[in-house]
Amino acid sequence: MSIKNCIALAAVGLALAAAPAFAQKQYGPGASDTEIKIGNTIPYSGPASAYGSIGKVEAAYFKMLNEQGGINGRKINYISLDDGYSPPKTVEMIRRLVEQDEVLFTVSTLGTPSNSAIHKYMNQKKVPHLFLATGASKWNDPKDFPWTMGFNPNYQSEGRLYAQDILRNHPNGKIAILYQNDDYGKDYLKGFMDGLGDKGKTMVVKTVTYEVTDPTVDSQIVTLQGSGADIFFNITTPKFAAQAIRKVADVGWKPVHYLNQVSASVGSVLKPAGLDKSVGLISMQYIKDPTDPKWANDPAMKDYLALLKKYAPDVDPLDGSAAYGLAAAQLTAQVLRQCGNNLTRENVMKQAASLNYQIPMALPGVVAQTGPNDYAPFQTMQLVKFDGKTWEGFGEPMAVK
Template sequence: MSNQNRRIVLAALGLALAAAPALAQKRYDPGASDTEIKIGQTMPYSGPASAYGTIGKVEAAYFKMLNESGGINGRKINFISLDDGYSPPKAVEMVRRLVEQDEVLFTVNTLGTPSNSAIHRYMNQKKVPHLFLATGASKWNDPKNFPWTMGFNPNYQSEGKLYAQHILATRPNAKIAVLYQNDDYGKDYLKGFMDGLGAKAQAMVVKSATYEVTDPTVDSQIVTLQSSGADTFFNITTPKFAAQAIRKVADVGWKPVHYLNQVSASVGSVLKPAGLDKSVGLISMQYIKDPSDPKWASDKAMQDYLAFMKKYLPDLDPMDGNNTYGLAVAQLTAQVLRQCGDNLTRENVMKQAASIRNFQIPMALPGVLAHTSPDDFAPFQTMQLVRFDGNTWVAFGEPMAVK
């Protein structure tokens, strides 16, 4: 080899060696290191929506299980889940602590439309990923104005429209009563429902009633709605009030076609307390596998879930659909972190969350794929109508497009 060729080879080798560290360089923001990924969350472990607290327990247990098997890309998950009592002011206080004191890399699955509304602007001003919110409010899918916020649940307005479309197709002359929570969560569902009914909305909805999360019961509202003569009922409630409403509807002898929003469709935390016999005929929607449905008995993902619950959370009810929901969120969060590799900046976390390509979450219904893009932050596009038969939810019809 000539001296000139040798110099060229050595120069090329030098460039390659110089580039190697850059290619392998790890990038971190607060909350990430060679050994740790710090994730934050608020969850209502107390207060009027405490039935949802089981979600955070499942997510914590899943991350613990991952840590025991080496973590994600060699890093352990440090999951900090705080109780906000379903109180927006408390959620603000807790999230500020997570971001400013604990310095989490991002937050995940903070629950409730009111609580997330209270921290929405703050998270975007701080440029901290506000991921997979446990609420289906339509405003979470707004990458242009709020590029750091992404929901998880299917859109409430779209779900409301689908119930309306089903009523128009099956009971075009229905007299409808509506009960809804008097906040952004309830109003989002109601708007979608009214939009779905279109020009017939004012004529078909003969009575509506609201409740506050601080109310002890919704018994009086149910009596008022029954007296309207409605033969169809859209029940827009969180678990405690959903169980009360289902029970009261049966106790007063009202027999409407009863639609229940999917966020309160858990057999374990809603239908059992209400009474399974009183829940027969309820119509709702699903996108996550129902652990009480025997058709999943031989499904590997469900078997893995049941084994996981038995080992890590033996005191929780494995038939509670909130638990499979929590596992689905944790599974998608883990997928985003795997996609991040060694680039654990907040910007890359958000980029990867907006680059989920037809991912089949093990706990999601087959064919209900998570898919996001920089222009569309809504992970789920389809849902399945289901009817409760006294033991489990039974699917009917074809999956319906959520968008």
């Protein structure tokens, strides 16, 4: 027998020996030869319903993948429930998903208060609580909460980013702050004040809060204007962000206006507020902006627009939350691809903590990277300013950890 034939036979033998191990399938709750159940809660109603497009686009993406054969031959059963941005409702919906529907894991549960309400439960049940639609700093705690992983860049880091920009460009400015009176708002505020350091004691001249049950924030804006501030840090969710932007313009206040990224959607925030009233807003990005013409010929953006046209025609393509939803779904699909045939909850978490992936809808160079001791997928942000039509980047992308 020739050496060549011996090598060929040896290769076949090795392949056959490896085949049983490779083909061995392991399943946890919600997974089988044909299906993977994924759970989600999101506010399709209530004060934060603008975020509902995230769930709609994720459902659309998984439907498209299913029509293409699924992931590793399995169809995604995506069960998305409305929690109205109410923590008690989130607890009720999550218990249903975990205990009745028996999902393999949850993804993109939205809101800091809502996720705080289920944080301990998910870790006690050892159910992967993945890619939370909130940037609270506490989601990156693999030691104490090994089953929870965020998605958004850290709110405190984002707050520091704005503070650094203010110190660099407006060192003598007077700052007014509006924030939502819960963990989400307080997290942004802490990062911002930490970033200002000792100067924060003199630069911040007025701070006011609002509740998610408030009808408007008009009176808060009037109060802030009266403080004499020439810089405004707007820490609000979409409904209130649109109100604040509109009211700032209507009362003739002209501060340098920083808007937290979670409400930087052109479609769901700036258009309702008035594009003309939004000119000059400063925020940050890490996901491609559908309103930015530079992405017109980008393959990922073309895929995004085609996805919405076919599978979610009621979703506004200009809605930044929709682009966010696709990015989160793309990262979820990557985790499942990495899982292969080992679809246990333990392996889902292991793969989620072993990412090094350029999400198609993320900005170039903004790579989702995680490790067993670091659960924060994103570490780079780009400061942007609104020009009346789209967000324009300025300065260099900055690491925020």
